[in-house]
Amino acid sequence: MLGPDPDTKHPMTGFPQVCFIKNTVSNPNILIGDFTYYDDPVDSEDFERNVLYHYPFYGDKLIIGKFCALATGVRFIMNGANHKLTSPSTYPFSLFGNGWERVTPSLEDLPIKGDTVVGNDVWIGYESLVMPGVHIGDGAIVAARSVVVSDVAPYTIVGGNPARPIRQRFSQDVIDRLLEIAWWDWDVHEITHNLEAIVSGDADALLASQRNG
Numbered sequence: 001m002l003g004p005d006p007d008t009k010h011p012m013t014g015f016p017q018v019c020f021i022k023n024t025v026s027n028p029n030i031l032i033g034d035f036t037y038y039d040d041p042v043d044s045e046d047f048e049r050n051v052l053y054h055y056p057f058y059g060d061k062l063i064i065g066k067f068c069a070l071a072t073g074v075r076f077i078m079n080g081a082n083h084k085l086t087s088p089s090t091y092p093f094s095l096f097g098n099g100w101e102r103v104t105p106s107l108e109d110l111p112i113k114g115d116t117v118v119g120n121d122v123w124i125g126y127e128s129l130v131m132p133g134v135h136i137g138d139g140a141i142v143a144a145r146s147v148v149v150s151d152v153a154p155y156t157i158v159g160g161n162p163a164r165p166i167r168q169r170f171s172q173d174v175i176d177r178l179l180e181i182a183w184w185d186w187d188v189h190e191i192t193h194n195l196e197a198i199v200s201g202d203a204d205a206l207l208a209s210q211r212n213g
Contacts, residue, residue: 003192006034009045019044021070029054033066033120033184040072053080058112060132065120066184071144073127079112082132119154120184128163138179139169154179174203181207 004011009023017039022032024045038047051062052075060079064070083090084105094104113133118124122136125144136142136152143159143166152158155169155178168175183191183198183206191198197209 003188004035006188011037017041017044019047021047024048027051027054029056029059029061031061031063033064033068035066036064036068036070038070038074050075052077054078055080058107060112061115062118063115064118065122065138067121068118069123071124071126071128074124074130075128076116076130077132078116079110079114079132082111082113084109085111120182138182138184139175141169170203174207177207178203 004020006020007023009019010016011020012018018037019040020034021036021038021044022034025032025048027048030048030051038044040047043049047070050073054060054062054076055078058079062076062078083092086109093100094102116130116133117135118130119136119138119140121139122141124130124136124142125146127144128142128146128148130136130142130148134148134151136148137154137156139155140152141157142148142152142163143157145161146159146163147161148158149162152163153165153168155175157166157169158164159166170178183194186194194206194209197206200206
């Protein structure tokens with residue numbers, strides 16, 4: 001048994017609300033890893049509608065790793081939402097033309113925060129909102145309806161508005177070793193062979209399986 005095909009849209013027969021979203025995204029500035037899924041009973045294939053203010057001339061990317069679980073209503077605010085902050089008014093006059101375009105700000109004048117990056121094996125809960133330029137580390141969990149305004153450390157649970165750390169999932173020593181083995185980068189055959197250790201609830205079992213593999 002080799003596991004599901006990462007190149008299929010709907011890996012669960014008869015359950016179209018779950019979608020491996022790398023197979024539906026067309027925007028070249030949205031990069032999704034294998035086996036990352038979005039769960040949406042309305043239209044799981046239209047994940048891109050949840051990536052807001054993502055204008056191509058900004059050049060910012062949304063990068064999501066492998067084996068991530070994105071619940072219904074998860075949204076990403078990109079850098080195009082930002083307005084100039086250094087002038088008396090934040091109103092975007094230039095967008096409406098008719099002479100107002102003469103005050104079009106340069107990209108250097110805008111608070112662009114870079115790419116938004118979600119690591120591997122990240123679970124983002126129902127209707128959470130991720131703000132521009134945030135980096136969420138491998139193995140992190142974002143509680144439902146959180147607003148993530150700053151970086152999240154690997155294997156850390158965060159929640160709230162603004163999202164704050166609740167606890168680490170494992171000791172720092174175990175986290176460091178899990179990041180080192182990076183099971184999500186293993187060949188799918190190796191992942192399948194070690195599934196019991198990956199889902200056992202015992203991080204030491206997974207670490208031992210890699211040493212013995």
